[in-house]
Amino acid sequence: EPxxxxxxxxxxxxxxxxxILRCVPISNHLYFYWYRQILGQKVEFLVSFYNxxxxxKSEIFDDQFSVERPDGSNFTLKIRSTKLEDSxxxxxxxxxxxxxxxxxxxxxxxTVV
Amino acid sequence: xxxxxxxxxPVTLSEEAFLTIxxxxxxxxxxSLFWYVQYPGEGLQLLxxxxxxxxxxxxxxxxxxxxxxxxxxxxxKGSVQVSDSAVYFCALRRxxxxxxxxxxxxxxxxxxxxxx
Numbered sequence: 001e002p003x004x005x006x007x008x009x010x011x012x013x014x015x016x017x018x019x020i021l022r023c024v025p026i027s028n029h030l031y032f033y034w035y036r037q038i039l040g041q042k043v044e045f046l047v048s049f050y051n052x053x054x055x056x057k058s059e060i061f062d063d064q065f066s067v068e069r070p071d072g073s074n075f076t077l078k079i080r081s082t083k084l085e086d087s088x089x090x091x092x093x094x095x096x097x098x099x100x101x102x103x104x105x106x107x108x109x110x111t112v113v
Numbered sequence: 114x115x116x117x118x119x120x121x122x123p124v125t126l127s128e129e130a131f132l133t134i135x136x137x138x139x140x141x142x143x144x145s146l147f148w149y150v151q152y153p154g155e156g157l158q159l160l161x162x163x164x165x166x167x168x169x170x171x172x173x174x175x176x177x178x179x180x181x182x183x184x185x186x187x188x189x190k191g192s193v194q195v196s197d198s199a200v201y202f203c204a205l206r207r208x209x210x211x212x213x214x215x216x217x218x219x220x221x222x223x224x225x226x227x228x229x
Contacts, residue, residue, distance in 0.1 A: 004156065031215050042117075043157075043202060043219035056216055091157065098215040099206075104149075104157035 006105035025094030033093040119220035134188040136203035144205040146186040
């Protein structure tokens with residue numbers, strides 16, 4: 001069964017460092033998403049991506065964040081200069097269309113120290 | 114704006130007990146409603162959904178009915194199993210002008226633990 005895969009499963013980084021979280025969406029999907037969940041809080045939408053551009057982003061997704069689909073299979077989330085409050089579980093998701101089921105990866109736990 | 118509120122957890126039940134996890138929402142228009150489940154070490158999986166008022170979503174013995182009058186989508190199961198232990202998330206996806214947008218708005222999640 002096709003699935004969304006995320007790497008790494010856990011990343012520890014120092015404050016101020018850049019991190020790249022990687023995702024491989026399901027191959028025939030066209031819409032890609034990043035969500036995050038700070039421990040004990042809600043799962044929050046960060047950004048959606050379609051046709052090689054951002055289609056929607058939340059107020060959380062500021063200039064420190066960027067997304068890219070560099071090679072037609074990977075979908076990455078970059079945080080340019082991490083802060084302590086960026087520590088969270090980051091989920092990637094993909095869907096075939098905007099109104100079809102979104103499939104989620106298992107998440108990357110980012111810890112900023 | 115849109116929001117989803119779930120009952121506070123965690124919830125601990127014995128096997129074969131009845132489960133209810135409450136979910137209420139605030140949204141403009143007529144959103145689609147979802148329950149996602151996250152088993153330990155895995156990603157979020159769609160459990161069930163309902164796209165219009167009075168629709169009932171069901172899967173694996175779980176049910177939820179879209180109640181527009183009470184803006185609710187409570188999750189129920191008549192007899193839980195140990196294997197149902199997971200985190201359950203209620204979510205909505207807005208719809209505008211007949212078009213559904215992809216962004217999901219989630220509740221905070223409810224941890225369910227079922228003991229033998």
